[in-house]
Amino acid sequence: MGAFAEFGRSLIRERRREGIAAAQARGVYTGREHGAGWGRTPTPCPADPVARGIIGCCRCR
Structure with missing residues (x-):
């Protein structure tokens, strides 16, 4: 099988x-389109105050 x-x-x-x-x-x-962050400056997460210093911590953007 x-x-x-x-x-x-x-x-x-x-x-x-x-x-x-x-x-x-x-x-x-x-072909496939590039991801959302392609060629874009990453920004800190606005949702979580602890993770605000972490770049690209979530998909809330």
Whole structure:
């Protein structure tokens, strides 16, 4: 049973790679967007007075 599951996953990976390659050829696929902190200056947490000195301590921003 494990071999069938592994084979099925490999087919899915192959189809996904083919789809991404086709989208890139069309100029549609640009990849994953950068995270929220990409290129941005980190700010202290405004929610927790103890953690205010810690940069990027939570997702409350």
